Amino acid sequence: MLGPVILAASRSDTLRRAVSAAPVTKPVVNRFIAGESVEETAPVIRSMADNGLEITLDVLGEDITDRAEALAARDSYLRLVEALAPLELGERAEMSVKLSSFGQALPGGHDLALENVTAVVEAAAAIGTTVTLDAEDHTTIDSMLAIHGELRARFPRTGAVVQSYLFRTEDDCRALAAAGSRVRLVKGAYKEPASVAHQDKGEVDRAYIRSLRILMEGGGYPMVGTHDPRIVAIAQDLARRAGRKLDEYEFQMLYGIREAEQLRLAAEGHRMRVYLAYGTDWYGYFMRRLAERPANLAFFLRSLVTRG
Secondary structure: OHHHHHHHHHOOHHHHHHHHHOOOHHHHHHHHEOOOOHHHHHHHHHHHHHOOOEEEEEEOOOOOOOHHHHHHHHHHHHHHHHHHHHHOOHHHEEEEEOHHHHOOOOOOHHHHHHHHHHHHHHHHHHOOOOEEEOOOOHHHHHHHHHHHHHHHHHOOOOEEEEEOOEOOHHHHHHHHOOOOOEEEEEOOOOOOOOOOEOOOHHHHHHHHHHHHHHHHHOOOEEEEEOOOHHHHHHHHHHHHHOOOOHHHOEEEEEOOOOHHHHHHHHHOOOEEEEEEEEOOOHHHHHHHHHHHOOOHHHHHHHHHHOOO
């Protein structure tokens, strides 16, 4: 019931101003957003890399309504590539993109998004890194996977994200788990109808484990997107059973959440990648996360109490 309320709040300019001006807001935002600009974010990237962590970067942006905004989103990522180049981190600092920010939902949006993301993937490859295509609601998945396939023909390290709560995902994992592929598995956070997605948390978790087993037993490179300690342990067990070495899969978690666990996994020799978002449009990002899965509200509030 909270989802539609929070989503409506994310579109309210009045609430945006009120939340932005509240004294308690900035410390909360700073906890989960690395900065407003690439210049502010670069020291965070370097510090995390020095601590053995890897990074995937998301330039925040919401509500793309015309081609000019889509081009601006592309250019923001190109500036990010320029900032990453002197850090010489290679694939230790990759990028995550939502094709909606590149114009996917506009008329002719599939081709526009492909054109824009190709420019970013080309620039990323030139500095030795890569891009992962984020999953969004179920209506965008076919387009995303088609673009992913076209990109992989030239840039095989281009990654894709799949969401375990969608009924289709186990089949998608079988198709994607080929040699050289990079696949991030998450539970999924958009509000989806019962006709296409599991609605029960237990079913989502079980579907996650089934999908993870497919990826671990396949020929690709699984990226385990979870903060759930039980699933972390299951992933380690599945990797051992599949004969995978520690550098043949990785864990991924959000910036600002379970930081102690991130460092623990990295210290044990696991590849641990942190999803790090930055930009001025933090309000939309923050509220969307709450709207997509309102249980996150309690999760974020608990995170303010302990940084573990």
